[in-house]
Amino acid sequence: MAYYSGPNGELWIDGAVAGQVKDWRFTTTVAVMDTTALGQTDGTSNYGLRNTAGTCTLFYWQDGANTGGDCSTLIQHVVQGRTNVAVQGVAAAPRHVNLRLKVDDGSTNGRYIRGEVLITAVNMAMSQGEIFSANIAFQFIGAPVEATL
Amino acid sequence: MSHFPRHPVPTGRTYTAGNYSSGTYRAQSGAEIRILFGNKRLGSTVQLVYNNIPDADAEVILDHYNSVKGTFESFEAGGATLNAGWTATTGALNTTVMVTDTEWRYAQPPQLQSGYIGLSSVTVDLVAVTV
Numbered sequence: 001m002a003y004y005s006g007p008n009g010e011l012w013i014d015g016a017v018a019g020q021v022k023d024w025r026f027t028t029t030v031a032v033m034d035t036t037a038l039g040q041t042d043g044t045s046n047y048g049l050r051n052t053a054g055t056c057t058l059f060y061w062q063d064g065a066n067t068g069g070d071c072s073t074l075i076q077h078v079v080q081g082r083t084n085v086a087v088q089g090v091a092a093a094p095r096h097v098n099l100r101l102k103v104d105d106g107s108t109n110g111r112y113i114r115g116e117v118l119i120t121a122v123n124m125a126m127s128q129g130e131i132f133s134a135n136i137a138f139q140f141i142g143a144p145v146e147a148t149l
Numbered sequence: 150m151s152h153f154p155r156h157p158v159p160t161g162r163t164y165t166a167g168n169y170s171s172g173t174y175r176a177q178s179g180a181e182i183r184i185l186f187g188n189k190r191l192g193s194t195v196q197l198v199y200n201n202i203p204d205a206d207a208e209v210i211l212d213h214y215n216s217v218k219g220t221f222e223s224f225e226a227g228g229a230t231l232n233a234g235w236t237a238t239t240g241a242l243n244t245t246v247m248v249t250d251t252e253w254r255y256a257q258p259p260q261l262q263s264g265y266i267g268l269s270s271v272t273v274d275l276v277a278v279t280v
Binding site for chain 2: 037
């Protein structure tokens with residue numbers, strides 16, 4: 001029996017483990033549909049749609065100058081420059097990405113939740129005294145492909 | 150005589166009481182004369198809303214609509230349909246009780262909204278008619 005914490009966490013991007021990941025988190029929400037009929041004194045409800053979304057933070061780290069890294073790989077799924085510098089309104093469309101949020105419990109595959117996600121927000125800030133990093137929000141497309149947590 | 154389904158129980162209900170048939174005449178002096186043409190309240194309407202009910206219950210309503218030939222035939226309604234949640238005089242919202250020789254018919258086809266697997270929302274508009 002064991003607890004798990006930061007050292008046991010991994011984030012995989014398109015099948016490869018990412019480096020310099022500060023954190024990841026996800027939230028699964030289920031809508032509640034009201035079914036309260038006239039004459040009832042207490043509300044009744046039923047399950048509605050379920051959604052899973054989350055965030056992760058990756059430090060911006062490169063092996064060398066202009067070599068990119070996992071943070072670049074991830075944010076470039078949505079952060080795109082113009083296709084033609086002279087055309088303001090056209091850039092490559094955002095792409096979805098396969099993420100695996102994993103807990104390394106010592107087993108062969110570990111425990112994880114994985115699936116195709118849409119990156120819904122990328123937040124980056126450069127400031128004195130802090131490591132440059134990206135906070136990325138994502139939403140699973142449908143249900144996770146696997147959820148073994 | 151067909152009866153509106155007693156089940157499912159509506160999740161919302163809007164009742165409009167109707168009115169007595171009358172005429173209003175106003176003289177040039179401003180005096181107003183009103184003449185009552187009948188002794189029955191006419192045109193009561195009720196809108197029944199069934200939110201997130203099982204599809205099978207929604208089908209019961211559609212089946213009833215079909216059985217009375219849509220908006221053509223009239224039928225009785227009461228019980229939980231018109232009284233659920235109402236704590237005053239039973240039947241006060243049911244013109245069948247308030248006024249004899251009165252039934253209901255569909256004012257328009259029921260509207261069914263599918264929102265989630267196995268659950269539907271149905272809106273039914275009924276209008277009271279004298280038979």
